[in-house]
Amino acid sequence: MQKDTLNGPWPWRKKTIISTLVAAFVLTATAAFAQTAGTITVSGTTPEAFSITNGSDGTVSSTIALGTLTPASGSTLTQGSAQIRLRSNKAYKVTAQGSALSFTNPGTADGGNPMTLSDVGFGILSVSAAGANVAAGHTDTIALGFDVSGGWPSVTNGVTPGFSKTLNDITAAAAQVISGGRISAKGNISTNDNFVQVTFGVATLPQYFTPNSSFSTTITLTISSN
Amino acid sequence: MTHLQPTLVRILAILAIIVGFSIEGSSQTLTSTSDGTLNAVVVYGTLTPGNSDTLTSAQVQFRIRGNSPTGYKVTAALSSFTVDATSPANGGSTATAADIGIGIIAVDTSGAMVIKPRSDTASFGFNYDPEAVTVTNGLTPYAGVAAGQATLADLGSGYKILSGPKIANAQNMGSGNFIAVTMKLGLLRQYFTPASFTAVITLAISNGQN
Numbered sequence: 001m002q003k004d005t006l007n008g009p010w011p012w013r014k015k016t017i018i019s020t021l022v023a024a025f026v027l028t029a030t031a032a033f034a035q036t037a038g039t040i041t042v043s044g045t046t047p048e049a050f051s052i053t054n055g056s057d058g059t060v061s062s063t064i065a066l067g068t069l070t071p072a073s074g075s076t077l078t079q080g081s082a083q084i085r086l087r088s089n090k091a092y093k094v095t096a097q098g099s100a101l102s103f104t105n106p107g108t109a110d111g112g113n114p115m116t117l118s119d120v121g122f123g124i125l126s127v128s129a130a131g132a133n134v135a136a137g138h139t140d141t142i143a144l145g146f147d148v149s150g151g152w153p154s155v156t157n158g159v160t161p162g163f164s165k166t167l168n169d170i171t172a173a174a175a176q177v178i179s180g181g182r183i184s185a186k187g188n189i190s191t192n193d194n195f196v197q198v199t200f201g202v203a204t205l206p207q208y209f210t211p212n213s214s215f216s217t218t219i220t221l222t223i224s225s226n
Numbered sequence: 227m228t229h230l231q232p233t234l235v236r237i238l239a240i241l242a243i244i245v246g247f248s249i250e251g252s253s254q255t256l257t258s259t260s261d262g263t264l265n266a267v268v269v270y271g272t273l274t275p276g277n278s279d280t281l282t283s284a285q286v287q288f289r290i291r292g293n294s295p296t297g298y299k300v301t302a303a304l305s306s307f308t309v310d311a312t313s314p315a316n317g318g319s320t321a322t323a324a325d326i327g328i329g330i331i332a333v334d335t336s337g338a339m340v341i342k343p344r345s346d347t348a349s350f351g352f353n354y355d356p357e358a359v360t361v362t363n364g365l366t367p368y369a370g371v372a373a374g375q376a377t378l379a380d381l382g383s384g385y386k387i388l389s390g391p392k393i394a395n396a397q398n399m400g401s402g403n404f405i406a407v408t409m410k411l412g413l414l415r416q417y418f419t420p421a422s423f424t425a426v427i428t429l430a431i432s433n434g435q436n
Contacts, residue, residue: 035255037430038264039305040286042378042411045272046321046418048313057277087275089417090313133365136317184417186319189277191364194417 050088050223055197057189060084060221069115069206075155077203081125085195086223088183093226094198096122097174098167099218107211114210117171117217121163123148124178125201131193133185140180140196145169152203160205167202167217179226253397254292256300256431259406261399264288264429273415279361281412285331289404290431292393297435299389300407302328303428304381311421320419323378327356327368328427330388332408339394339403346390346405351376356412366414378425389435 054060064080086094101117123146129138142149145164153161169175184194200219258264268284292298307323330348347353351371359367359375371380394403 035257035263036432037428038256038258038266038288040264040266040268040409040427040429042268042270042284042326042425042427043423044270044321044413045422046416046420047272047274048420049275049417051275053277087417089275089318089420090316138317182316182318185317186365186416186418188275188279188364188414188416190279193363 046089048090048225050092050225051086051189052094052221052223053085053087053189053195055083055085057085064202066202066204069204069209071158071206071208073158075158075205077121077152077155077161077205079152079201079203081199081201083197083199084221085197086183087189087195088223090182091180091226092183092223093176093179095174095222095224096170096177096200097220097222098122098171099220100171101215101217103212103215105213109210112208112210114212115204115207115215117168118166119160119204119207119209120167120217121148121152121161121201121203122146122165122167122170122219123163123201125149125199126197127178127199128197129180129183131195133187133191133194134196135182135185138181138183138196140178142178143176146175146177148201155205158205159207163203167219170219174220174222253294254290254298254431254433255397255399256429257289257291257399259287259289261289268411270413273413273418275415275417277364279364279414281327281357281359281361281367281414283357283410283412286409286411287406288409288429289406290393291397291399291404292431292433293395293397294433295392296433297389297391298393298431298433299386299435300429300431301384302381302387303384303430304378305426305428307378307423307425309421309423311419313420315419318417318419320421321416321423323381323425324368324370325366325413325416325418326378326425327359327412328352328376328378328381329354329356329410329412330407331355331410332406333388334406334408337394337402337404339396339400340405341392341394344391346388349385349387349389350374351380352387356410359412361414364414364416366416368412378427381427384430391435
């Protein structure tokens with residue numbers, strides 16, 4: 001007589017019935033527990049980001065007007081400056097690229113010297129990174145020769161002084177002028193305390209250069225990853 | 227077959243009980259708007275910081291159905307938040323779950339078979355529009371669930387975000403017997419550490435309003 005247990009030897013028909021019932025249970029349970037949950041997957045990328053803006057967080061398009069450079073006695077340099085704000089989320093560098101001097105209504109040289117890019121000193125007057133949202137431990141390094149925070153050189157004999165760097169030094173090729181670690185801890189371009197403020201300066205001594213109605217040059221600043 | 231009957235009857239009885247419990251415990255469903263499994267994907271893309279205080283937002287919709295006399299509740303859990311940095315933090319901040327606001331902006335109960343009148347409640351902190359929050363000084367504006375501005379960081383292992391009474395008598399995937407819920411996520415583009423991030427939120431519906 002066969003034992004009435006699942007482990008005993010059973011005819012195939014009985015095993016089939018049991019298998020079918022188990023399968024039906026599995027399918028029913030699966031259907032009953034479906035779709036009580038779902039997922040939302042959110043993704044994004046915070047990219048490397050750098051920006052240069054003016055002191056109002058707008059596009060840098062500053063004009064340094066040196067005015068009419070009438071030669072006088074003494075050693076007083078005519079100076080100008082422009083402030084920019086730098087932001088970044090990683091180490092950065094800033095390069096400066098100058099353009100050739102452009103003269104309007106140039107006079108006759110007649111054996112004299114026109115003003116040149118070498119007659120205009122260029123450098124960084126100050127760097128400020130004191131904002132609360134500047135990255136902790138942030139430092140900046142002014143490239144050799146471009147630090148004029150201590151003032152411009154003295155004038156001797158009423159001729160162009162020995163500037164450490166002039167516009168001529170940034171014209172043949174872009175030159176790195178300042179670099180540093182990550183600037184901004186967070187925030188965006190409108191955040192008022194997550195930037196490095198750099199003041200660039202230019203200076204020249206009014207001299208008896210060849211006359212002109214005006215002259216101009218453009219300095220392009222670029223910030224990028226270092 | 228005589229010796230089969232007692233054992234088979236016991237098996238059938240057990241299966242009937244189990245199936246019965248299955249049907250009774252799953253009187254709620256949460257689906258996509260096409261009544262399929264909800265697997266929503268929000269791709270923010272590249273979040274380059276700008277000079278605007280406009281929040282970057284995205285919406286997700288889902289449907290809920292339920293015929294439990296005790297009502298329903300929807301919970302949200304932050305299953306994971308992973309960040310893959312491509313540069314060191316170097317003293318700065320990296321995007322976190324606390325930088326992404328989450329709220330329920332619409333609960334549509336207009337379905338013909340949805341029981342009315344009714345009151346469905348988005349939990350405090352989740353009953354707001356993350357895109358409408360005022361940004362100050364270009365920083366993350368969300369103050370957290372206690373301040374009425376929930377973020378992904380508040381979800382934890384499960385936070386009730388919505389609840390209400392029985393939705394409809396019919397529980398099949400038909401039309402007119404569901405509530406359509408719209409959620410919104412918000413984020414402000416900032417100078418966070420260069421990285422990619424992924425958050426997975428799990429929504430679940432269950433019986434009872436508490």
